[in-house]
Amino acid sequence: MLALKLAYKNLIGAGLRTWLNVSVLSFAFVLIIFYNGMIDGWNRQGRNDTQEWEVAKGQFWHPQYDRLDVYSINDAHQPLGPEVLPLVRQGLVMPMLIQQVSLYPQGRMQGALLKGIPTDQKVLAIPSDALQYERDAISVIIGKRMAESTQLKVGDECLMRWRDKNGMFDAQKVRVAAIFKCDVPSVDNAQVYMSYERMQTLMGYQNEASILVSANENLVELKGWQYKDLNFLLSELDQLIESKKGGGIVLQTVLLLIALLTIFDTQVLSIFRRQKEIGTYIALGLTRRRVVAIFTVEGGAHSILAALLGAVYGIPLFLWINKVGLSFGSVDVGITMAETIYPYYSIGLIVSTIILVIVSATIVSYIPARKIARMKPTEALKGKIQ
Numbered sequence: 001m002l003a004l005k006l007a008y009k010n011l012i013g014a015g016l017r018t019w020l021n022v023s024v025l026s027f028a029f030v031l032i033i034f035y036n037g038m039i040d041g042w043n044r045q046g047r048n049d050t051q052e053w054e055v056a057k058g059q060f061w062h063p064q065y066d067r068l069d070v071y072s073i074n075d076a077h078q079p080l081g082p083e084v085l086p087l088v089r090q091g092l093v094m095p096m097l098i099q100q101v102s103l104y105p106q107g108r109m110q111g112a113l114l115k116g117i118p119t120d121q122k123v124l125a126i127p128s129d130a131l132q133y134e135r136d137a138i139s140v141i142i143g144k145r146m147a148e149s150t151q152l153k154v155g156d157e158c159l160m161r162w163r164d165k166n167g168m169f170d171a172q173k174v175r176v177a178a179i180f181k182c183d184v185p186s187v188d189n190a191q192v193y194m195s196y197e198r199m200q201t202l203m204g205y206q207n208e209a210s211i212l213v214s215a216n217e218n219l220v221e222l223k224g225w226q227y228k229d230l231n232f233l234l235s236e237l238d239q240l241i242e243s244k245k246g247g248g249i250v251l252q253t254v255l256l257l258i259a260l261l262t263i264f265d266t267q268v269l270s271i272f273r274r275q276k277e278i279g280t281y282i283a284l285g286l287t288r289r290r291v292v293a294i295f296t297v298e299g300g301a302h303s304i305l306a307a308l309l310g311a312v313y314g315i316p317l318f319l320w321i322n323k324v325g326l327s328f329g330s331v332d333v334g335i336t337m338a339e340t341i342y343p344y345y346s347i348g349l350i351v352s353t354i355i356l357v358i359v360s361a362t363i364v365s366y367i368p369a370r371k372i373a374r375m376k377p378t379e380a381l382k383g384k385i386q
Contacts (some may be wrong), residue, residue: 018302025259025306029357030314032252033350037318037343038326039248043241044344045183047234052125053184055233060093060212060225073113074163076212082213083223085232092216094123095209098306099200101192102161105150111180112146112190114162116199123215126187130178131195137175139200143188147179160192165204172202256357260364263302268368292366299365303358318345 027103051057065076079090080095096157097116097201102109117124119132137157142150154176161171174194182188195326202208212225220227 001324014358021262022304022309023359024262025302025361026310028058028196028259029306029310029353030257031255033353034254035248036349037345038185038341039241039244040346040349042341045341046237049183050234050237053187053231054124055183056123056213056215057217058214058230059228060222061228063226064147065210070100074100077208078224079150080207094118094121094213095196096213097196097205097208099203100212101160101162102151104153104258110150112192114192114194114199116194116196117250118196123213126193127178127180130195137173139177140174141178141180141193142176143191144181145185145188146191149342152176156197162202231326233295241316256360260360264364264368296362296366300358300362301331303361304356306379307354
């Protein structure tokens with residue numbers, strides 16, 4: 001208790017020097033929470049968007065299907081089978097047939113993946129109901145990125161060429177029925193969506209699919225299909241987020257070191273200028289360990305004041321950012337990223353940051369305070385440095 005009282009008195013007595021140190025440390029404290037909150041918010045939004053638009057509760061793949069191997073896609077399909085058809089009728093899984101096609105917008109050739117999905121599906125957020133109203137041409141829907149790269153608008157027609165089950169090439173005009181906006185590039189870039197039934201007819205297949213998108217997280221096994229859980233399907237996004245966190249550690253470390261350096265310099269200067277005070281403490285009967293504790297607590301108290309000061313301006317700032325979000329505009333970085341990211345500040349993040357700052361400041365304060373244990377009271381009272 002004595003150490004706390006003396007530390008508080010000395011901190012208040014230091015005046016401006018104390019508040020400068022506290023301000024720098026609080027800035028580092030707030031920035032660490034802000035950066036990690038933004039990364040966590042990005043991760044949560046990215047995972048939610050990917051589940052909503054692409055993977056749902058998991059997927060079942062044809063044994064030969066590999067989304068990274070374009071040469072395996074055309075042959076990676078099989079009949080649904082008696083075990084799967086009832087699940088499709090109940091809406092528990094959604095069949096998706098995937099084939100490579102070539103589009104010819106404005107006479108240019110562009111490769112794409114054609115995906116057949118049921119028009120009445122509710123598993124994914126893709127607006128497949130727009131495919132229900134076909135006119136003379138075959139209706140397809142595409143994403144905003146695909147529309148920009150092909151320069152197609154709603155109602156435009158272009159030639160599409162594909163290879164049927166016999167390996168024969170065929171071509172027909174398709175009409176863009178709708179253009180949807182999606183933050184998941186793998187659902188948008190070079191992707192064309194068609195009615196599952198119409199695509200079966202064009203390709204010459206009957207009740208076949210490349211993958212099954214599951215709406216039931218408890219459904220993990222189907223004969224003849226390989227189940228891919230969310231950990232596998234979202235692994236690329238998770239790895240990217242972890243790499244961003246790793247890069248942010250460098251910036252956070254630099255900021256924290258700068259703040260801790262100010263506390264270290266303050267403690268060194270304080271011990272140098274207050275040697276008579278230290279000698280008086282020892283002469284009055286305080287052990288060297290208790291005197292070291294006074295200066296350590298005094299330095300560590302900077303972090304507590306920094307947390308309080310950071311809360312004063314940090315909480316309103318975080319609440320405002322969490323309400324309006326951080327807008328990045330229409331930036332296509334090849335990964336799932338919304339135009340507006342809403343940070344996520346978890347209790348664990350805040351508590352761990354507070355502990356990190358307090359422990360770091362206490363350690364930095366203890367290092368120069370160790371010199372007190374080697375001081376002789378008589379020399380300290382004279383103000384002489386050993």
